[in-house]
Amino acid sequence: MANLIRRGRIESGNWPRLDADGLTALATQKQGERDSPAGVLIPFELWRSKHDLCATLGTEVGVLIGDDDDLTEVAAHLPHAGLIAVHFPRFTNGCGYSIARLLRGRYGYQGELRAVGDIMRDQLFYLGRVGFDAFELRDDQDCEHALNAFSDFTHPYQASSDEPVPLFRRRVG
Amino acid sequence: MYVYDSIDQRVVDERVAQFRDQTARHLAGRLSEDDFRPLRLQNGLYIQRHAPMLRVAIPYGMLNSAQLRKLAFIARVYDRGYGHFSTRQNIQFNWPELARVPDILAELASVQMHAIQTSGNCIRNITSDHFAGIAPDEIVNPLTWAEILRQWSTLHPEFAFLPRKFKIAINGATADRAAIQVHDIGLQAVQADDGAIGFKVLVGGGLGRTPIIGQVLREYLPWQHLLSYLDAILRVYNRFGRRDNLYRSRIKIQLKEQGLERFLAEVEQEWSWSKDGPNTLTEAEVQRVASRFTQPAYRNLPASCEALQVQLVQDRSFAAWHRRNVHPHRVPGYAAVTLSLKMTGVPPGDATAEQMDAIAGLAERYSFGEARVTHEQNIVLADVEQAALHELWQEARGLGLATPNIGLLTNIIACPGGDFCSLANARSIPVAEDIQRRFDDLDYLFDIGELDLNISGCMNSCGHHHVGHIGILGVDKHGSEFYQVSIGGAQGEQASLGKVIGPSFGAQDVGAAVERLIACYLEHRDSDAERFIDTVRRLGIEPFKEYVYGKSHSSRTHRERQLASA
Numbered sequence: 001m002a003n004l005i006r007r008g009r010i011e012s013g014n015w016p017r018l019d020a021d022g023l024t025a026l027a028t029q030k031q032g033e034r035d036s037p038a039g040v041l042i043p044f045e046l047w048r049s050k051h052d053l054c055a056t057l058g059t060e061v062g063v064l065i066g067d068d069d070d071l072t073e074v075a076a077h078l079p080h081a082g083l084i085a086v087h088f089p090r091f092t093n094g095c096g097y098s099i100a101r102l103l104r105g106r107y108g109y110q111g112e113l114r115a116v117g118d119i120m121r122d123q124l125f126y127l128g129r130v131g132f133d134a135f136e137l138r139d140d141q142d143c144e145h146a147l148n149a150f151s152d153f154t155h156p157y158q159a160s161s162d163e164p165v166p167l168f169r170r171r172v173g
Numbered sequence: 174m175y176v177y178d179s180i181d182q183r184v185v186d187e188r189v190a191q192f193r194d195q196t197a198r199h200l201a202g203r204l205s206e207d208d209f210r211p212l213r214l215q216n217g218l219y220i221q222r223h224a225p226m227l228r229v230a231i232p233y234g235m236l237n238s239a240q241l242r243k244l245a246f247i248a249r250v251y252d253r254g255y256g257h258f259s260t261r262q263n264i265q266f267n268w269p270e271l272a273r274v275p276d277i278l279a280e281l282a283s284v285q286m287h288a289i290q291t292s293g294n295c296i297r298n299i300t301s302d303h304f305a306g307i308a309p310d311e312i313v314n315p316l317t318w319a320e321i322l323r324q325w326s327t328l329h330p331e332f333a334f335l336p337r338k339f340k341i342a343i344n345g346a347t348a349d350r351a352a353i354q355v356h357d358i359g360l361q362a363v364q365a366d367d368g369a370i371g372f373k374v375l376v377g378g379g380l381g382r383t384p385i386i387g388q389v390l391r392e393y394l395p396w397q398h399l400l401s402y403l404d405a406i407l408r409v410y411n412r413f414g415r416r417d418n419l420y421r422s423r424i425k426i427q428l429k430e431q432g433l434e435r436f437l438a439e440v441e442q443e444w445s446w447s448k449d450g451p452n453t454l455t456e457a458e459v460q461r462v463a464s465r466f467t468q469p470a471y472r473n474l475p476a477s478c479e480a481l482q483v484q485l486v487q488d489r490s491f492a493a494w495h496r497r498n499v500h501p502h503r504v505p506g507y508a509a510v511t512l513s514l515k516m517t518g519v520p521p522g523d524a525t526a527e528q529m530d531a532i533a534g535l536a537e538r539y540s541f542g543e544a545r546v547t548h549e550q551n552i553v554l555a556d557v558e559q560a561a562l563h564e565l566w567q568e569a570r571g572l573g574l575a576t577p578n579i580g581l582l583t584n585i586i587a588c589p590g591g592d593f594c595s596l597a598n599a600r601s602i603p604v605a606e607d608i609q610r611r612f613d614d615l616d617y618l619f620d621i622g623e624l625d626l627n628i629s630g631c632m633n634s635c636g637h638h639h640v641g642h643i644g645i646l647g648v649d650k651h652g653s654e655f656y657q658v659s660i661g662g663a664q665g666e667q668a669s670l671g672k673v674i675g676p677s678f679g680a681q682d683v684g685a686a687v688e689r690l691i692a693c694y695l696e697h698r699d700s701d702a703e704r705f706i707d708t709v710r711r712l713g714i715e716p717f718k719e720y721v722y723g724k725s726h727s728s729r730t731h732r733e734r735q736l737a738s739a
Binding site: 091099169 | 180183184187188190191195208211212294324325327328329330331332333334335400408411412416446447450451452454455458461
C-alpha cells in the first residue's frame with residue numbers, strides 16, 4: 001500500500017522495523033535468497049552497536065529514534081546515518097517535532113528525516129516545517145489528499161527548519 | 174487595538190479553511206472522533222454536557238465594537254443569545270452546532286478574530302493586564318509584546334502537541350493584574366536603569382490539581398531575546414516534560430521534579446545554540462507591531478473634572494459606583510470603567526447578545542470604540558472622559574452592567590460549572606447566586622470591603638479558587654455535590670494559595686459558611702482598613718475555622734459534625 005511521501009512524492013512500501021533478532025535474520029539470509037524490502041528501520045541503540053552488520057544488509061537502512069534517545073549521542077553518529085526516522089507513538093505526542101528541529105537546526109543534519117508511527121494528514125504541515133521531508137502515513141490515510149496539507153498555510157509566522165528566517169524579518173509595512 | 178495586515182488575515186482565513194476540511198471529513202466518517210478531538214480542541218471546540226462549546230480567543234482581552242457586535246451576532250444566530258466571558262480573557266459559546274462551527278470561525282475571521290489554540294495541549298491565548306496602556310502604574314506597555322507573542326505562538330509548528338496546555342501571561346505595571354505568578358510562563362516587563370526594556374521570566378506557576386506559584390527563571394531578559402528564550406523553555410518542556418501521566422504533565426511538575434537549577438541549566442544549554450540567531454527580535458519589528466495598534470485621540474483635559482465632583486456629591490449611588498468601578502488613567506481627564514458582569518441572578522461572566530451590542534455602542538460613544546475583557550470576567554471601557562462618567566453610568570445601569578461591586582465579595586469569579594461543563598464535579602452558578610443574594614445589601618457589601626471570592630466546579634480550577642481570598646471548590650462525594658472552602662489565597666504581586674478550612678459543605682450550607690467567615694472577619698479586623706485577606710494573614714485560619722465549624726457557636730456544632738461526616 002502506498003503510504004510513504006518522500007520529498008513531495010508518493011512511494012509504495014513500508015520499511016519494516018527490525019529488532020535484534022530481525023536484524024540477525026536478515027543479515028544471515030544469503031544474497032539472492034533475500035526477499036529484500038526497499039529499506040529497513042533499525043532502532044538507534046541497536047544500529048549503533050551493530051553498525052558494521054547493518055552496513056552489510058544490502059538495503060537502505062534508516063536509524064529509528066524515539067523520545068528517549070539521547071540526541072547528543074545521536075548527533076555524534078549523524079555522519080554515518082543516511083536516513084533518520086523519528087517515531088511518533090501517538091500523533092498527540094509532539095516530542096518528535098523538537099527532535100527534528102534540533103537535528104536540523106542544532107546538529108546540522110541534512111539527510112532524509114522521516115516521520116513514522118501515528119502519522120496522519122493533519123500533522124504534515126507542522127512536520128514539514130520542523131524539518132521532516134519524508135512521511136510514513138498511517139494505513140487509513142489518503143496520500144493524494146494528504147499532499148494538499150503542505151500548502152495549508154501560506155505565510156507562517158515562525159522561523160523553523162524549512163524557513164530559518166522568521167516572518168518578521170521578511171515582512172514589510 | 175492591533176489591526177491585522179493581509180498576512181495576519183490570511184493566517185486566520187486559511188485556518189478556517191483547514192478546519193472546514195477537518196470538520197467535513199469528520200462528519201463524513203473519514204476522521205474518527207479520536208483523531209478529530211485534538212484538532213477541534215485546537216480550534217476551541219469542546220464536546221460538552223449538552224452540546225459543543227466553542228471558546229473564542231480575545232487576545233490579551235482587547236475587543237473593538239465591530240468585534241463585539243460580531244460576538245453578539247454569533248450568540249444570536251448560532252447560539253442561544255448569550256456568551257460567557259472566561260477567566261482567560263476568552264468568550265465561550267455553549268450551544269453551537271458542530272457542523273456550523275466552520276461558519277462561526279469564518280464570521281470571526283471577518284472581524285480579525287479566531288479560536289486558534291484556545292484549547293488543546295498547545296500555547297493558549299496570551300493574556301495581559303486589562304489596564305494595559307492606560308494604567309498610571311505602568312512601566313512598560315505590554316500590548317506590543319503581547320501581540321508579538323500572539324504571532325509567535327499562533328500555529329507554532331514545534332509546539333502544537335505539547336505534553337499539556339501552556340499558558341503565558343504578560344504584565345507591564347507595578348501591580349500584577351495579569352496573574353503572572355500562576356501561569357506556565359509569566360512575564361513581567363521591566364525597565365533597566367539605562368531605560369532598556371526587558372522581561373523578568375517566571376516559570377512553572379499554575380492552579381489546577383497542583384497549585385504552585387511560579388519561580389523566577391531569569392530576573393532580566395533583554396527584549397531582543399524574548400522569542401528565542403521562550404522557544405528554549407518550550408523546547409525543554411516539549412522534550413522532557415512528562416507524557417505518562419496527565420496529572421504530572423504540566424511544566425510546573427517538571428520544574429518541581431527537576432528543581433529550578435537543573436531546569437534552568439537545561440534551558441540555558443538549549444538557548445545557547447539559538448541565541449542571537451534569526452529569532453532575535455528587531456527594533457523594526459517592535460515598531461511595526463506598535464504602529465499597527467490604534468491610538469486613542471485623547472483630548473487635552475484638566476486632571477480634575479469639576480462637573481464630576483459635583484455629581485459625586487449629589488448622587489450617592491453614582492458615587493458608590495464611581496468608588497468601585499472607575500479606575501485611574503494615565504491621561505489627565507480620563508478614567509477607565511469596569512462594566513460589571515456580576516449582577517445577582519446572572520451567571521458570573523455571562524453577557525447577552527443585547528448587552529454585547531449595547532457595550533459596542535457604549536464603547537463607540539465613550540471609549541474610542543474599544544473594550545477589554547478582564548480575567549475577573551468583566552468588561553472594561555478603558556478611555557472614558559471623566560465628564561462623561563455620570564452619563565455612562567446611567568446607560569450602563571439601564572443595561573444591568575453597573576453593579577458597583579468591582580473588588581468586592583459579589584464580584585465572584587466562577588467557571589460555568591456542572592450546569593454546562595462535563596468536567597465539573599459540582600455546579601458553580603447556583604452557589605454564586607446564593608452568595609450574591611446573601612450580600613446584596615450595598616452598605617454591608619461596602620463595609621466588608623475588598624474581597625475576592627472565586628468558585629471552581631472542579632480541580633481544574635477554571636474559577637481560580639486557589640487565589641480567592643475565599644475560594645470555593647466543587648467536589649464529588651459519593652455522587653453528591655459538596656464544596657470545599659479555603660481562605661487566604663490571593664492574586665497579584667503578593668500571590669498566595671488558600672488553605673482549606675475544614676470538611677466540605679453541602680450546596681445549601683456554603684452560603685452560610687461564607688456568612689460566618691465574614692462575621693468572623695468583621696469581629697476580628699483591627700480597623701476598616703484591614704481587608705479580609707489581611708486579617709487572615711495576621712491571624713491564620715484557626716479563628717475562622719472555629720467560627721465556621723462551631724466552637725464559638727455551640728448551637729451549630731451538632732449540624733457541623735453532621736456535615737463534617739458527610
